[in-house]
Amino acid sequence: MTGKKIEPALLVLADGEVFEGEAFGATAPNGCTTGEVVFNTALTGYQEIITDPSYAGQIITFTYPHIGNYGVADFDNEATRPFTRGVIIRDLARRRSNWRAEADLDAFLAAKQVPGIAGIDTRRLTRHLRDAGAMPGAFGTAAESDLRTAARNEPGTSGQNLTELVTTKNPYVVDFTGVATPKRVVAYDFGIKTTILRHLSGIATVEVVPAQTPAAEVLARNPDGVFLSNGPGDPAAVVGAPSIIEGLLGQVPIFGICLGHQLLSTALGATTYKLPFGHHGGNHPVCRLETGTVEITSQNHNYAVDDGSLTKDVEVTHRNLNDGVVEGIRCAKEAAFSVQYHPEAGPGPHDAAYLFTMFSELMDDFQKGRR
Amino acid sequence: MPKRTDIQSILLIGSGPIVIGQACEFDYSGTQACRVLRQEGYRVILANSNPATIMTDPDFADATYVEPLDVEVITRIIEKERPDALLPTLGGQTALNLAMTLSETGVLERYGVELIGADAEAIATAEDRELFKRAMAEIGLATPISATAHSLEEAMNVVGSIGLPVVIRPAYILGGRGTGIAATMEEFETKAAYGLDASPISEILIEQSIAGWKEYELEVMRDRADNCVIICSIENFDPMGVHTGDSITVAPAQTLSDFEYQQMRDAAFAVIRRVGVETGGSNVQFAVNPENGDMVVIEMNPRVSRSSALASKATGFPIAKIAAKLAVGYTLDEIPNDITKKTPASFEPTIDYVVTKIPRWAFEKFPGTSGVLGTQMQSVGEVMSIGRTFCESLQKGLRSLEQGRFGLNCDPAEALLAEIPDDELLQLITKGTPERIFQLGECLRRHIPLETIYEHSRVDLWFLDQMMAIIEEREVLAETGFADLDRAGWRRAKRLGFSDAQLAYLWNVEMPKVRQRRLELGLRPTYKTVDTCAAEFEASTPYHYSTWEDEDEVRPSDAPKVVILGSGPNRIGQGIEFDYCCVHASFALRDAGFETIMVNCNPETVSTDYDTSDRLYFEPLTEEDVLNIIDAENPVGIVVSLGGQTPLKLSGSLPPALVAGTSSDSIDSAEDRERWNALCARLEIPQPAGGTAADFATAAEITSRVGYPVLVRPSYVLGGRAMEIVYDDEGLERAMAELAGFGSLGKEGGLSAERPVLVDRFLEDATEVDVDSIRDHTGDFIIGGIMEHVEEAGVHSGDSACVIPPYSLSDETIQVLTDYSRRIADELGVVGLLNVQYAVKSGQVFVIEANPRASRTVPFVAKATGVPLAKVAARVMMGASLAQLRDEGLLTNPVQGDHVAVKEAVLPFSRFPEADALLGPEMRSTGEVMGIDLTFGLAFAKSQLAAGTKLPSEGTVFLSLADRDKEVGVKAAEKFRQLGFTIAATSGTAALLRQRNIEVETVVAKIGEPDGQDAVDLIESGDVVLVVNSPRGRGPRADGAHIRAAAGRHNIPLLTTAAAAFAAVGGMADRAEHSLEVRPLQQYHQGVKAGSQ
């Protein structure tokens, strides 16, 4: 960081592990930031990851050492502001270089109130989280003892309803950008990503509604389909959502992504559980069971749907080839389906974009069925 | 999909000799393929003419044909073996082209051989630039605009519409000869004319030049179920215009946003699908306009490539191995990821470090070459380095090159740049050259604005700024000083890749002091693991690199360990042969119960395959890096004598007790001229008379004593660097002056007081002999092989053809050679391999030099005799006796057969048309081939064919011989006539031949003389099928140069020694009466008797 003076900082995990680094980005109030520390293995897309509301309550560790190389561009924001608690990296670019760039990551984080710590042996940290599991932590320029206490008092994400923090206060409309005749989709915002809206608006006029919007209100808008968005934290803590979804089942085609997938599954009677350190990255192989083909997917979740808890009329459509985790389900009789990973990418591979087309087709078939 | 059961046997074609653009990477991919295909239960038939490869080891295939990679030969192999399938995608361009011809000529169809991996249509679509561009247009991907021309007029029109600068590419030219960028109309006219002339169908492709754009590569894999994955993205440091093979490249891509990267990824999949590569790995090259992100496709290689070898080493994902499995029907999700074991191969590796590849060139060996990098690859080798950051990996890479650089700066060589004025420096960086990286460093050091540097070099600002971090750190370090630098400061410097050597230079304190201080501060490197997944899953592969972090992941076991030091980057004089030796040592010592630890920095090699040794450290071969590994592992032995000069040079700085086999002191007494002379004197073994001189006067004094001609050569050089044969005083003066020049520039082979030159009587018309032998600690001794050279002494051993068994030496001479070798081995106290070079002149044996280490010829000898020399040597060095190894069955007797094996060198002259295609005491070959058959003639003919010289069977032979060659020349000419060739000759040669009543049809005029057709005219006329021009000695050198150049331009077989011509005509005679026979090594190693089949 040329010209800028180096401020030594520490990262302390709840279990007492300490890491030395330097502060960058925003300066945290009294030099201490806390959150659940997770790692993401993507090689590109730091800006999309940092601005993904699903990271609310979490501190993101990037396993790739060089972060900030291509700066930041407004187009790559996944939300109007980041909700992540902080960013841990090995090396911050001193200078950006890319024709799309509008600002430096450092300045961006400072402006958006996101503290960061650089110079960390992120591989040591990742190996630790892999073995001990994602856990609360604190970092900053504060004294080690203060950071230690802060880390211990940090609750983490379990049992927290973080969607309230990120969902829109008021409904709003995203205009149709496609070519065919637009459908009308109501999208529940549990922390929805801009890239998802970009995909949806390609097939429909999208009415984004707050997380708590009652089913009746949504049905009153009589949409062609309802979309359940991604979002942060523990699905079990998003009280109310499953019952709302139950009220929609069968009335209208439903498509869910990530948290939306977990909530749909819950509404269909399944239960969820927490993974040791989650899936966060852009290289997870998922098998699409009906074709047997493999798609490389963008993933970001700490919780997953429990296989055993799925009822008989819910079928598993996608599985993670690394650890067998359920990555997608379908309930034909309720015209609902969902995936655990991120077909919209942003960041990540485009392999699964076909799912948005499937949603569109499901809405068509449902219409025909009605007539 | 499960593996295919409808095929049982698979023919694999290797890439043949090491040439520029095709190096060890194909031994690596081929070896992997052989292994997995056999594990899968297929019968593997291998064809490769390169004896130095590991894949041609009889153990790696069921039938190993070390035969010329020629359509006729492969057809014979197919007739004999009747394979079900041919896998052409692992042997580089050579295998691919052969497969295409075999398919076009209907051979594959005739024998029902299926092409697996990629079919003919796919190969054609990717290889034919026209077809490829059309295919890309179809799928909506842009390529640089272009058009073809068949005449200069047409070319002019085309360039008019496209506009300069343009890239010119002659059609159907091997190795892209004659391709290049033209920026001015003059350049265009010359290059276009040359291209039209060079192209057999006189066609050139003229393409808009986008030099200066950013260049990227993606390594793609695809399986039968159409699953596609990207293994690695690579960003070139050098912009478009410098061949990727000559560019510094970095993985992963550094300056692409996800938005752009995913577009490129989609495009790469579209390309492999459209081209139709069904299964396996491909490499797609892209260019991106840094101003606006416009992306174009440059080309696609429908096979594993040098880049895929790099990608495999960079990520830990074994592309060739997986490609072989995909070719026999598996899908990616059915193949486990070797490294994690738990997860499948159907994923995209992610890494948590930065990989840098830096090429190495050999321009100094080819006078006349510009040394400027362009669209044709010219490098002879490369290094790869791994660091947690770009700065660290760049500096590690630069010191891995072994070219006297300690890093980006802080070494003696940086002084050279300091003298250059700014404006000149800025001009220099506009061209890609081996020096550019350091020139950029110098610009930064002068604080020339990054934008200015970018404008001139087009090297991305991110890279430049990273280099600036190194420069700024250097300034801090210089300010702070050795005494005052605190631990944090040291750590920062180390994390930016600064070596102890750089710090020692910067602070001007001795290395050991720097190291000591560092250790006092508790600063040791940490070793991390290459695991394909950035630590998301536990890795079970022991593939490590050093960096300066908190946590060290290496858990040394307490088994007895042996460290094997590899040979570093390929260079002329030190190549794949040494990798072969190191790999064999690793295998042998592992079998003997040692834990083997490989250290090397060459990404092309088998030695840097993570499953070759028990542990792999991908590290520079420098004192600091090696000592650190020894500290971390504390081995019982270190093998320094199998990796060529590189590890040998280090032996002095290693703990003597740990150096396995021959002691570093013995090594020194062979290397050090004075000690060596003394030793020969003691043993009463004759050496060519001579002495050492630091100036002309002394040199002249020596020559007055020993007489001309003399061989002048610098001490401490490899491959006969800067050696010269001198015939008179003025020649001597010139040579000494030149070397003195080098000295003042600190160049390799430079002359100085402490580095005098050796002046030896040059033995004319002497037969050179190489003897490889092994001695154990008990004093027991075996001869590995005695190789008689075809070309006379004076042609570097590495460049001359050599033969096992000797074909003209008397039994007495062989006795003497054996006896001398044994005595030298005893006197030196050799434990392990010893290579001695002799010159035999009229029955008397002179010793030229002794190398108490593995020599270039070890693999060749092993394949000719069936004795695994390198394995035996490795065991001997670790304490085994030859007797013991005989009992174990590892050491066997040489096979008793009637076969003759000929090793022929392969020279890169076609890549350097400006350089004279002459053989001399300076080695210039990049690779070698072996011809093996039942007579010397047949074996020699095969070796020529394998080396690319198809000996003709009829037509006109053109002879132009130096006086001292004329006797041999006459014998050759006689035979040519007997075989029905007509003869053309230069006046002198013609006169002699006629005087011996040998009919000469045409006598050509001296070049330049107005009257009549001269040699060049004759060659250009296309009537000549073979040119024999032996220029050494005094005599018409200039004319010779023109003659050789003309032959090179028109791809007419050229022999530059009478000896070779005589051997060749013998081969042609034998070929005329015998039909072509091919046999696998396994059969030769059973002992094949003449007359039997």
Ligand SMILES: Nc1ncnc2c1ncn2[C@@H]1O[C@H](COP(=O)(O)OP(=O)(O)O)[C@@H](O)[C@H]1O
């Ligand atoms: N249109 C072009 N303008 C400028 N440089 C080019 C162009 N096309 C290729 N090059 C340069 O030439 C090199 C070799 O071209 P390529 O098509 O890859 O041939 P090869 O088969 O020898 O790899 C590339 O790596 C690139 O740097």
Ligand SMILES: Nc1ncnc2c1ncn2[C@@H]1O[C@H](COP(=O)(O)OP(=O)(O)O)[C@@H](O)[C@H]1O
């Ligand atoms: N006195 C000599 N007379 C004739 N040829 C020589 C003599 N000394 C060396 N040579 C030739 O020069 C070549 C290189 O010399 P050598 O000592 O082997 O150098 P290097 O160590 O580079 O192999 C030898 O292979 C041989 O052909």
Ligand SMILES: [Mg+2]
């Ligand atoms: Mg290329």
Ligand SMILES: [Mg+2]
């Ligand atoms: Mg030699």
